[in-house]
Amino acid sequence: MRAVVLENELLRVTVVCDKGGDVVEFLHKPTDTDFVWLSPQGLRDPRTHLLGAADDVAGFVDHYEGGWQEVFPNGGAPSRYRGARLAQHGEVSGLPWECEILADTPEEVSVRLSVRTRRLPYLLEKVYRLRSGTAVLETEGRATNEADLPLHAMWGQHLVFGRPFLRPGHRIRLPEGVRVVPHESAIGPSGRRVRAGGPWEWPVVPADGGGEIDLSVIPPExxxxxxxxxxxxxxxxxxxxxxxxxxxxxxxxxxxxxxLWQELGAAKDYPWWGRAYVVGLEPFAGMPTDGLAAAVAGGTALTFGPHETKVTTLRAEVLT
Known part of the structure; x- marks a missing residue:
C-alpha cells in the first residue's frame, strides 16, 4: 500500500494513503514515543482481504489496525440514509485516497489527500503539515457536497491512544464547562452500564451499583x-x-x-480477544454511535447545502 512519511527534527508521521489516509505512526523522536496504538492483528490491505466484505461491521473491524482514521459520512453502527446502506464508520476509512505533495522544504513538509465517497456525493480533502522545529501535526479537512440538493453527514476523527504510551493513571484534561452525556447502550462485558439521563459535569458520572466513575483518570486493565x-x-x-x-x-x-471510548482488555470475544488497552478521544460532528440516520433524527448530524464546503482543523502537539 502507498504510504507517505512526513518528518522534521522532532516528529515522524506515517500516513497510509491506500487505506483511509490512516495515521499509523506519530513518533516523538527525542523520547522515542509513538502515540499511535497499533492492533495486534496488524495492518491489512482492504483491497486484498475479501473477508471484510462479509457484512457492514467486518469491513471496518477486520481491517482495523489501530491508528487514527477519518470517519465520514457515517459514524458508528451501520445505517441506511436515503436509500444508501452505509457500513460501520463508512465510507472513507476503507477507501484509497489520492496524495499530492504540497511542500518539501527545510521549513515545511505537507501533503494533500483527497477521496470521493461512493454511496453519497461527497468530496473529502485533508492536508497534513509539519513545520520545522515544532512537535505539532497540523491538519485541515474540507468536505464538499457535490450534489444539487442538501445532504447530511457525520464527520469525526477516530483518534485512539494505547500502549506503549498509555498507562493506568494517565489523566485527561478538558476545558471548563464540558458535560458528559452517557450512551444508553454502553454496556461492558460485566453488564455494568453508565446510566442515561445526564448530562453530568465532567469528570464524574454516577454508575449503576453505587459509586462514581472519574472519567479524567485512565483506569486499570x-x-x-x-x-x-x-x-x-x-x-x-x-x-x-x-x-x-x-x-x-x-x-x-x-x-x-x-x-470518549475505552476498551481496556475486558472484552474477551470478537474482535478484541482481551488484547486491547486503548482509549479513544474522538472529535465528532454527530452522535450517538448508532449511525447517520440516528444522528439526523436526533438533530446532531451536519447539514450540507447544495455544493456547500465545510472546513475543520485539528492540531496534535506533543507535551513534554
Missing part, C-alpha cells in the same frame, strides 16, 4: 468497556498526560462533540 459523549466545548481541546503527553485542538464549531 480489565475495566469494562464504555463509551460516553462530551459536549459544551467553547474551545475544542483536550490533553492526555503521563510523563509525556499530547494536546489535541480542533474546531468545535464544526465538530462539537468528543466521543
Amino acid at each position: 480489565g475495566t469494562p468497556s464504555d463509551i460516553v459523549y462530551l459536549t459544551g466545548f467553547t474551545d475544542g481541546w483536550y490533553e492526555i498526560m503521563g510523563e509525556i503527553g499530547m494536546r489535541v485542538e480542533w474546531d468545535a464549531s464544526v465538530q462539537p462533540y468528543l466521543w
Whole structure:
C-alpha cells in the first residue's frame, strides 16, 4: 500500500494513503514515543482481504489496525440514509485516497489527500503539515457536497491512544464547562452500564451499583468497556498526560462533540480477544454511535447545502 512519511527534527508521521489516509505512526523522536496504538492483528490491505466484505461491521473491524482514521459520512453502527446502506464508520476509512505533495522544504513538509465517497456525493480533502522545529501535526479537512440538493453527514476523527504510551493513571484534561452525556447502550462485558439521563459535569458520572466513575483518570486493565459523549466545548481541546503527553485542538464549531471510548482488555470475544488497552478521544460532528440516520433524527448530524464546503482543523502537539 502507498504510504507517505512526513518528518522534521522532532516528529515522524506515517500516513497510509491506500487505506483511509490512516495515521499509523506519530513518533516523538527525542523520547522515542509513538502515540499511535497499533492492533495486534496488524495492518491489512482492504483491497486484498475479501473477508471484510462479509457484512457492514467486518469491513471496518477486520481491517482495523489501530491508528487514527477519518470517519465520514457515517459514524458508528451501520445505517441506511436515503436509500444508501452505509457500513460501520463508512465510507472513507476503507477507501484509497489520492496524495499530492504540497511542500518539501527545510521549513515545511505537507501533503494533500483527497477521496470521493461512493454511496453519497461527497468530496473529502485533508492536508497534513509539519513545520520545522515544532512537535505539532497540523491538519485541515474540507468536505464538499457535490450534489444539487442538501445532504447530511457525520464527520469525526477516530483518534485512539494505547500502549506503549498509555498507562493506568494517565489523566485527561478538558476545558471548563464540558458535560458528559452517557450512551444508553454502553454496556461492558460485566453488564455494568453508565446510566442515561445526564448530562453530568465532567469528570464524574454516577454508575449503576453505587459509586462514581472519574472519567479524567485512565483506569486499570480489565475495566469494562464504555463509551460516553462530551459536549459544551467553547474551545475544542483536550490533553492526555503521563510523563509525556499530547494536546489535541480542533474546531468545535464544526465538530462539537468528543466521543470518549475505552476498551481496556475486558472484552474477551470478537474482535478484541482481551488484547486491547486503548482509549479513544474522538472529535465528532454527530452522535450517538448508532449511525447517520440516528444522528439526523436526533438533530446532531451536519447539514450540507447544495455544493456547500465545510472546513475543520485539528492540531496534535506533543507535551513534554
